[in-house]
Amino acid sequence: MELTREQVDFERLNRSLNDETSLKDYKAPYDAYCPGLVPRLLSAFLISSGNLVYGREPSYLKFRAIEVIARVPYQSWSSVIYTLQTFCYTNEKRALALSRAAQFSSAAEENETMHVIVVSHLARDERAGVIRHTVIPLLFAFMYFWFSYLLYLVRPRSSFELNYLFEDHAFEQYSRFLELSRDTLEKKPVQSAFLDWYGRSPANQFEFFRSVRNDELIHRNSSIQQISS
Numbered sequence: 001m002e003l004t005r006e007q008v009d010f011e012r013l014n015r016s017l018n019d020e021t022s023l024k025d026y027k028a029p030y031d032a033y034c035p036g037l038v039p040r041l042l043s044a045f046l047i048s049s050g051n052l053v054y055g056r057e058p059s060y061l062k063f064r065a066i067e068v069i070a071r072v073p074y075q076s077w078s079s080v081i082y083t084l085q086t087f088c089y090t091n092e093k094r095a096l097a098l099s100r101a102a103q104f105s106s107a108a109e110e111n112e113t114m115h116v117i118v119v120s121h122l123a124r125d126e127r128a129g130v131i132r133h134t135v136i137p138l139l140f141a142f143m144y145f146w147f148s149y150l151l152y153l154v155r156p157r158s159s160f161e162l163n164y165l166f167e168d169h170a171f172e173q174y175s176r177f178l179e180l181s182r183d184t185l186e187k188k189p190v191q192s193a194f195l196d197w198y199g200r201s202p203a204n205q206f207e208f209f210r211s212v213r214n215d216e217l218i219h220r221n222s223s224i225q226q227i228s229s
């Protein structure tokens with residue numbers, strides 16, 4: 001895949017977050033951000049339902065469900081923004097702001113698609129019935145799509161805040177996984193044609209999951225940056 005200038009910058013930022021000090025410095029300014037009540041209630045519903053079905057601790061199966069669900073806000077924003085642009089052909093300032101948000105969504109969509117495809121590949125040996133494997137992730141993805149879409153229509157800030165909270169949860173889960181399973185993950189390879197096409201070549205699963213953790217933190221912070229852009 002040919003990388004755009006934005007993707008090259010994104011990959012550079014991702015790699016810089018492998019350094020623990022850089023990670024802390026990048027994370028800290030948004031740690032204290034306080035989202036509104038509606039995003040907090042919706043994220044509590046999504047996260048506690050996930051914990052109930054897949055357990056509190058990270059696992060390949062849980063990551064697969066998280067990734068199926070986590071990619072839909074970006075698709076939802078692209079869709080709602082495309083609709084909203086219909087009403088601002090004569091408002092160049094508004095059209096520009098919407099196009100910038102769409103650019104962020106589009107890059108994040110590609111990134112999250114890579115996550116779900118590679119994680120599904122790694123999770124292929126985890127046993128689960130059709131309900132936990134397929135039905136619940138798709139049902140929650142459907143709900144999350146419409147939460148994100150409707151919130152963006154009514155109050156874009158709330159839609160970004162909901163994403164901030166879900167991405168924060170994903171970041172915490174990947175961080176915990178890296179902490180608990182570092183030795184095992186460093187011995188496991190990652191062979192994925194999709195990841196090769198995407199342009200990442202981690203030496204092992206530790207490096208892969210660390211890059212995904214970094215992606216989620218960038219998505220988390222970028223969601224709040226979108227509010228003021």
Ligand SMILES: [Fe+2]
Nearest residue numbers: 067070112115
């Ligand atoms: Fe992700």
Ligand SMILES: [Fe+2]
Nearest residue numbers: 167215216219
């Ligand atoms: Fe993400």
